[in-house]
Amino acid sequence: MTTDQTPETRPEDQAMEDIGALLGETNDDWSDADDDAERTPSNLMRLLGFLAKGEGGWWTFGVLVFICVVFGVLAPDFFSRSNWVATSEYAVEYLMLALGETFVIATGGIDLACGAVLGFSGMLSAVVMQSMLGGHADTLLITVVGVVVAIATGAAIGLFNGFMVTKAKLTPFIVTLGTLGMATGGTYLLDNGNQVSNLPPQIATLGTTIWLSGWLPVIFVVAAVFAIGASVLLSRTRFGMWTYVVGSNPLAARRAGLKVDRHLIKVYMLSGMLAGVAGVLVTARFTIASPIAGANDELDAIAAVVIGGASLFGGNGTILGTTIGVFVVSILVTGLVLVNVQPFWQQVAVGAVLLSAVMLDQLRRRLAVA
Amino acid sequence: MSENRSQANLASPDASGVGADPPIVELRNVGKHYGRITALKHVSFSIRKGEVVALVGDNGAGKSTLVNIIAGALAPSVGELLIEGEPMRFRSANEARQMGIETVYQDLALANDVPAWANLFLGREIKRRGPLGALGWLDKKAMIGAADEALGRTKIRIKSIEAKCGALSGGQRQAVAVARAINWGSRMLLMDEPTAALGVEQQHQVGVLIQAVREEGTPVLLVSHNLPQVMAVSDRILVLFHGHLVKELATARTTTDEVIKWITGAGLVRQAAS
Numbered sequence: 121m122t123t124d125q126t127p128e129t130r131p132e133d134q135a136m137e138d139i140g141a142l143l144g145e146t147n148d149d150w151s152d153a154d155d156d157a158e159r160t161p162s163n164l165m166r167l168l169g170f171l172a173k174g175e176g177g178w179w180t181f182g183v184l185v186f187i188c189v190v191f192g193v194l195a196p197d198f199f200s201r202s203n204w205v206a207t208s209e210y211a212v213e214y215l216m217l218a219l220g221e222t223f224v225i226a227t228g229g230i231d232l233a234c235g236a237v238l239g240f241s242g243m244l245s246a247v248v249m250q251s252m253l254g255g256h257a258d259t260l261l262i263t264v265v266g267v268v269v270a271i272a273t274g275a276a277i278g279l280f281n282g283f284m285v286t287k288a289k290l291t292p293f294i295v296t297l298g299t300l301g302m303a304t305g306g307t308y309l310l311d312n313g314n315q316v317s318n319l320p321p322q323i324a325t326l327g328t329t330i331w332l333s334g335w336l337p338v339i340f341v342v343a344a345v346f347a348i349g350a351s352v353l354l355s356r357t358r359f360g361m362w363t364y365v366v367g368s369n370p371l372a373a374r375r376a377g378l379k380v381d382r383h384l385i386k387v388y389m390l391s392g393m394l395a396g397v398a399g400v401l402v403t404a405r406f407t408i409a410s411p412i413a414g415a416n417d418e419l420d421a422i423a424a425v426v427i428g429g430a431s432l433f434g435g436n437g438t439i440l441g442t443t444i445g446v447f448v449v450s451i452l453v454t455g456l457v458l459v460n461v462q463p464f465w466q467q468v469a470v471g472a473v474l475l476s477a478v479m480l481d482q483l484r485r486r487l488a489v490a
Numbered sequence: 491m492s493e494n495r496s497q498a499n500l501a502s503p504d505a506s507g508v509g510a511d512p513p514i515v516e517l518r519n520v521g522k523h524y525g526r527i528t529a530l531k532h533v534s535f536s537i538r539k540g541e542v543v544a545l546v547g548d549n550g551a552g553k554s555t556l557v558n559i560i561a562g563a564l565a566p567s568v569g570e571l572l573i574e575g576e577p578m579r580f581r582s583a584n585e586a587r588q589m590g591i592e593t594v595y596q597d598l599a600l601a602n603d604v605p606a607w608a609n610l611f612l613g614r615e616i617k618r619r620g621p622l623g624a625l626g627w628l629d630k631k632a633m634i635g636a637a638d639e640a641l642g643r644t645k646i647r648i649k650s651i652e653a654k655c656g657a658l659s660g661g662q663r664q665a666v667a668v669a670r671a672i673n674w675g676s677r678m679l680l681m682d683e684p685t686a687a688l689g690v691e692q693q694h695q696v697g698v699l700i701q702a703v704r705e706e707g708t709p710v711l712l713v714s715h716n717l718p719q720v721m722a723v724s725d726r727i728l729v730l731f732h733g734h735l736v737k738e739l740a741t742a743r744t745t746t747d748e749v750i751k752w753i754t755g756a757g758l759v760r761q762a763a764s
Contacts (some may be wrong), residue, residue, distance in 0.1 A: 359618065364603055
């Protein structure tokens with residue numbers, strides 16, 4: 121203990137203190153950067169920042185209105201009943217996938233497998249329903265079994281994803297890239313790459329019934345009900361709050377006693393189950409189960425979530441924003457068809473909107489967050 | 491459950507005979523070894539109701555080890571930790587918190603993307619009554635009201651209780667973290683380097699916060715490098731040097747220079763000489 125140090129070490133300590141104070145002040149300058157007048161952004165940046173600020177996005181809604189107006193002017197048929205039905209039916213699968221994706225992205229993760237899970241669970245449920253049709257079971261019962269099989273399949277893959285992310289500690293990107301490949305291959309293996317068309321009549325009824333004198337497809341109503349449920353779950357319940365907290369600061373979540381791993385597993389299962397429901401809805405829409413159903417859908421679903429204001433860093437995103445994002449993507453696609461643009465341009469347009477959305481997200485981080 | 495117990499303790503009218511009560515937290519000969527390396531040796535001290543005790547020491551003096559032992563994150567190798575006279579053995583930080591030892595970490599452990607009020611209720615969310623509550627439906631109004639009240643007790647005004655934590659200043663974020671800690675009838679508040687990343691004005695706010703907590707009777711153990719602040723807010727100063735508790739100083743009867751002498755070990759030299 122008693123070392124050869126003398127009371128004369130004092131100046132050095134003073135120097136250390138000064139350095140500490142300096143560091144402290146520098147940190148303060150960083151953390152309060154936006155309170156300072158010196159760093160005032162230009163008016164244009166401010167306007168963009170303001171537009172980007174409204175999370176769940178007023179600006180996204182503005183984009184939606186804008187493309188509606190543009191297409192409405194260019195194509196008189198845009199506001200027709202047939203185009204609305206085509207657009208809303210087209211939106212169903214992307215909406216269902218994007219709902220689950222919103223939760224996953226809010227936790228700071230990503231689910232690349234949802235499109236493949238849609239295909240696999242849809243195909244598996246179709247194969248099961250087809251095989252049951254040979255027996256004497258009631259067709260309604262067969263339909264119910266088919267729905268349950270699809271949802272259970274999605275839940276099982278989601279459980280696997282969640283387990284690999286939390287217990288095997290692999291990044292969500294890699295885990296879901298793996299299950300994307302496995303589920304896609306599995307879809308082709310189920311019926312040797314063939315379509316399944318021998319399905320109970322209830323499936324066709326579900327897919328072709330349109331309520332409100334031809335304005336409201338039932339599969340869209342189903343998706344809308346799920347969207348409302350997801351919105352309540354994310355914005356009003358403890359489950360939703362924890363989803364944001366886990367994405368925002370996992371360490372704080374753990375310190376507060378949240379069961380982070382269990383919650384993440386539930387979120388991936390939710391995404392899988394919604395993809396399972398989407399699998400049935402897509403089968404119903406085409407009254408046929410195709411092995412290519414859902415392929416690459418995850419990209420548009422992720423695009424919709426990001427356009428809707430979510431950040432891939434986690435901690436935010438809303439179902440309202442995602443729903444608007446889904447409609448931006450869907451209307452771009454069906455609208456471009458109406459104005460006779462070569463279909464290949466659809467993906468280009470979606471990609472451009474996605475990049476603009478991400479750039480606005482970056483801007484928001486710089487301007488709106490202290 | 492823990493809230494009830496500590497509320498009962500707060501209610502016990504002992505203002506006259508504080509000295510007769512067992513200390514809120516007491517350490518008896520606490521030590522920690524990592525193999526042959528000793529991080530902490532024979533440390534004994536106690537903290538009483540309404541006291542602000544500062545723990546100072548150079549890097550590597552054993553402050554973090556001591557803090558982690560009190561916070562329940564680390565088990566001592568030897569010695570006893572007593573809470574209001576009862577020996578405790580914490581197996582996790584959660585257990586320590588259940589016994590009323592609330593820690594405000596240096597990084598504050600706040601979720602920046604959710605509102606301030608939600609951060610006060612992390613892991614302790616209030617649900618609505620009835621079937622909706624059973625489904626996990628949150629009672630936002632109740633939480634906002636309670637959070638508002640808890641933040642009022644910290645004497646720091648924050649922009650808006652519904653603002654996201656990330657949009658608040660460093661001092662305001664500290665207030666949210668402290669409000670969360672004291673909102674649960676805590677017995678003692680452990681603050682680990684609260685001013686490490688703050689500017690002058692916000693350091694002042696932390697001082698205000700500590701005073702507000704003290705006025706409620708909750709003792710504070712303040713771990714800090716910030717000697718001006720330690721001198722301004724503490725009642726006693728404990729100095730750690732190479733794992734030993736070398737000096738206990740009454741803040742009112744000491745100077746910054748003397749504290750620095752003990753931190754650097756120079757005080758020991760003088761003591762040995764005399």
